[in-house]
Amino acid sequence: MTGPESGADEVDLLVEAWQRERADLDLGPVEVFSRISRLARLLDRARREAFTAQAIEPWEFDVLAALRRAGKPYRLSPGQLLRETMVTSGTMTNRIDRLGERGLVERSPDPHDRRGVLVGLTAAGKRAVDGAFDSLIDKERDLLGELTTAERRELAALLKRLMEPLR
Amino acid sequence: MTGPESGADEVDLLVEAWQRERADLDLGPVEVFSRISRLARLLDRARREAFTAQAIEPWEFDVLAALRRAGKPYRLSPGQLLRETMVTSGTMTNRIDRLGERGLVERSPDPHDRRGVLVGLTAAGKRAVDGAFDSLIDKERDLLGELTTAERRELAALLKRLMEPLR
DNA sequence: CCCAGATATCTTGACGTCAAGATAGTTTCG
DNA sequence: CGAAACTATCTTGACGTCAAGATATCTGGG
Numbered sequence: 001m002t003g004p005e006s007g008a009d010e011v012d013l014l015v016e017a018w019q020r021e022r023a024d025l026d027l028g029p030v031e032v033f034s035r036i037s038r039l040a041r042l043l044d045r046a047r048r049e050a051f052t053a054q055a056i057e058p059w060e061f062d063v064l065a066a067l068r069r070a071g072k073p074y075r076l077s078p079g080q081l082l083r084e085t086m087v088t089s090g091t092m093t094n095r096i097d098r099l100g101e102r103g104l105v106e107r108s109p110d111p112h113d114r115r116g117v118l119v120g121l122t123a124a125g126k127r128a129v130d131g132a133f134d135s136l137i138d139k140e141r142d143l144l145g146e147l148t149t150a151e152r153r154e155l156a157a158l159l160k161r162l163m164e165p166l167r
Numbered sequence: 168m169t170g171p172e173s174g175a176d177e178v179d180l181l182v183e184a185w186q187r188e189r190a191d192l193d194l195g196p197v198e199v200f201s202r203i204s205r206l207a208r209l210l211d212r213a214r215r216e217a218f219t220a221q222a223i224e225p226w227e228f229d230v231l232a233a234l235r236r237a238g239k240p241y242r243l244s245p246g247q248l249l250r251e252t253m254v255t256s257g258t259m260t261n262r263i264d265r266l267g268e269r270g271l272v273e274r275s276p277d278p279h280d281r282r283g284v285l286v287g288l289t290a291a292g293k294r295a296v297d298g299a300f301d302s303l304i305d306k307e308r309d310l311l312g313e314l315t316t317a318e319r320r321e322l323a324a325l326l327k328r329l330m331e332p333l334r
Numbered sequence: 335c336c337c338a339g340a341t342a343t344c345t346t347g348a349c350g351t352c353a354a355g356a357t358a359g360t361t362t363c364g
Numbered sequence: 365c366g367a368a369a370c371t372a373t374c375t376t377g378a379c380g381t382c383a384a385g386a387t388a389t390c391t392g393g394g
Contacts, residue, residue: 009327017236022300028319029307033210035326040207041253042333043200059350069184079372086208088352093374095350115359115372133189140196146328152195155325159202160176161313162322166209226380246342255382260344262380282342282389 011035050139054132063095064104064129067121074121077110081119104128178202217306221299228303230262231271231296234288241288244277248286271295
């Protein structure tokens, strides 16, 4: 009935331990959310590895990728970037500074708003982000290895529904 | 065929943007992993909210919870704690110090190993973690609201399979 | 018994992030 | 037109984390 059982994982053990200690609680939610947290952590490590060839960090990729997928001319304001990447303005200032030092992006004044700035991908930045994204997709495809296409779609759909109330 | 479509979410838009820019790539994996990263982030915020009543932070909960689910006498070594919580030793020293200052845990020498220390939950620590876990379970059940029990199980099972290659 | 290597914990210094606030420029509307 | 409210970006200071290494103790082979 249960298909090819592949034994208890860390989270199963964690839930069993809680069940022993707090038999009064329904731990169903933990089986989902605990796995999501752990997966995010493991995924972050996998991304780090995928980016070693381009010598960029996940936070650098996040910014470069936002510029890259915006399309030509690969320019966005710091405000757009922080909304895309879900970080605060102080963090974004810092990131742009350091990416600028590495020659991957450059600031220019916004011609329509003198308060504003536009951040653009340099040629080196575009090369770095395209290479990094290739590596990332390869890595992620590996990680999905065991899942069939139908299962992957099912999983993506369930995750999408789970995100809805959190928006 | 597609059931009650609830429109494109952030990730759908992100994938469409990448598709425009990099039509050469198969973006299937992104639909899964990008949602996992985002969910982890949103979940972290939700946990923060759930813990406000006990005035504890997620990192504090992680340590207290490891001690709590270990069962009586609620004592573990720093080494066991760092393996449970996936942080480095320096971080764990820091966490134990601060939880000690707040009176939620206390250090005692390990009677069997003079290098060692045991970290134990105080009565106040146990009250805090039990209250926090109640709130967390409530919050998480809310977040699952839209999913049926069968869907929750399906999701947990798919996530478990996704984690396997990452261990 | 002793020493080399392993183990447990703590210390240090650098890093990336955030929250709060400062500064400069823009918009709205009386 | 001018003042008040708003917006965009940057600055500052505190925080939690990590990697690397220091210190103390334990263990097994010779």
